[in-house]
Amino acid sequence: MSGPDPLDPATLEQAGTGALAAFAAARSLPELAVTRTEHLGDRSPVALARRAIAGLPGPQKAEAGKRVHALAQSSQAAYEARKVELERQRDERVLAEEAVDVTVLPERPDGARHPLTTISERVADVFVAMGWELAEGPEVEHEWFNFDALNFGGDHPAREMQDTLFVEPAGSGLVLRTHTSPVQVRSMLDRELPVHVVCPGRVYRADALDATHSPVFAQVEGLCVDEGITMAHLRGTLDHLATAVFGEGLRTRIRPNYFPFTEPSAELDLQCFACRGASAGSGAEPCRVCASEGWIEWGGCGMVHPAVLVACGIDPERYSGFAFGMGLERTLMFRHGIESIRDFYEGDSRFTLSLRSEA
Numbered sequence: 001m002s003g004p005d006p007l008d009p010a011t012l013e014q015a016g017t018g019a020l021a022a023f024a025a026a027r028s029l030p031e032l033a034v035t036r037t038e039h040l041g042d043r044s045p046v047a048l049a050r051r052a053i054a055g056l057p058g059p060q061k062a063e064a065g066k067r068v069h070a071l072a073q074s075s076q077a078a079y080e081a082r083k084v085e086l087e088r089q090r091d092e093r094v095l096a097e098e099a100v101d102v103t104v105l106p107e108r109p110d111g112a113r114h115p116l117t118t119i120s121e122r123v124a125d126v127f128v129a130m131g132w133e134l135a136e137g138p139e140v141e142h143e144w145f146n147f148d149a150l151n152f153g154g155d156h157p158a159r160e161m162q163d164t165l166f167v168e169p170a171g172s173g174l175v176l177r178t179h180t181s182p183v184q185v186r187s188m189l190d191r192e193l194p195v196h197v198v199c200p201g202r203v204y205r206a207d208a209l210d211a212t213h214s215p216v217f218a219q220v221e222g223l224c225v226d227e228g229i230t231m232a233h234l235r236g237t238l239d240h241l242a243t244a245v246f247g248e249g250l251r252t253r254i255r256p257n258y259f260p261f262t263e264p265s266a267e268l269d270l271q272c273f274a275c276r277g278a279s280a281g282s283g284a285e286p287c288r289v290c291a292s293e294g295w296i297e298w299g300g301c302g303m304v305h306p307a308v309l310v311a312c313g314i315d316p317e318r319y320s321g322f323a324f325g326m327g328l329e330r331t332l333m334f335r336h337g338i339e340s341i342r343d344f345y346e347g348d349s350r351f352t353l354s355l356r357s358e359a
């Protein structure tokens with residue numbers, strides 16, 4: 001047999017020095033693992049030396065065993081120490097690389113208040129600034145407030161005018177309010193005269209969803225009851241609201257209409273904010289917003305019907321009042337050229353954000 005004696009002290013010392021240098025030079029845990037196989041594995045000088053001890057005569061075994069054991073121990077210790085050091089370096093690096101800075105702001109805000117909330121507050125502010133009060137009523141309303149007190153007769157065809165969602169069980173007398181007008185009744189019953197209230201709120205109708213109709217939508221109601229109130233007060237108030245919402249110079253127009261709870265009743269039109277009425281003339285540029293009518297339909301209004309005043313315990317000989325109600329989605333659609341009412345109810349934050357500063 002030939003080759004170096006694995007138990008030769010010089011060979012063992014060289015193996016020890018080589019192992020220590022190799023462990024110290026390992027730059028990563030995988031590299032250290034390779035080095036370990038080389039210097040402490042089954043075919044390493046230490047392993048070969050251990051196997052060679054078996055072939056030594058008895059008296060030499062102890063001496064050689066001590067040397068090989070010392071070599072194995074120092075190599076193992078060097079390996080362990082380097083492993084601890086490389087693990088520490090790896091943990092530090094991972095912590096730094098995977099750190100999350102929770103204070104970093106997102107690139108764009110991910111939401112905004114809903115435009116219907118903002119427009120409701122804006123309209124309410126216009127009236128609160130004139131000394132009016134904000135009024136509220138329930139969305140699940142009793143038919144008496146939604147219809148009867150508003151002069152809709154029991155079998156009056158006007159009840160069919162507003163496709164109602166009735167609340168079960170049948171005969172409960174409860175409906176999802178079809179308009180904000182029941183708040184007129186609640187306000188007159190709850191308050192001392194004179195009454196000046198504004199009421200934005202959600203209403204429900206069995207209308208199919210299309211570009212301009214939704215089964216859930218928002219209205220704002222206004223009611224003023226005092227001595228000597230005339231339609232002139234109504235016109236002035238509506239013009240003021242139109243200016244506050246759409247800007248200076250836009251006129252309103254009223255056309256005869258029918259509501260059971262107002263007499264006279266009127267349809268409320270707003271001068272087209274896009275063409276300002278100019279498209280209505282012959283030979284003028286056509287306007288897509290108002291179909292060249294010059295006006296757009298905004299809501300309903302009128303003088304409070306004496307029967308409604310009586311239902312609320314108010315003397316119609318002494319007091320009179322006006323009321324109006326308009327759709328808030330429609331208000332925003334006019335104002336921003338929004339083509340589908342669905343945009344208000346789809347919850348797309350891009351839509352909400354696009355109207356953030358405007359509503």
Ligand code: FA5
Nearest residue numbers: 179181207213214217298299300301323324325327330
């Ligand atoms: C009413 O609801 C009356 N209560 C308004 C009123 C109040 C008249 C006070 C007189 C005095 P009308 O059904 O026309 O009226 O609805 C008013 C507005 O609500 C409409 O002009 C429209 O802007 C809006 N609107 C009606 N139905 C829908 C719907 N399905 N989706 C969205 N907006 C609607």
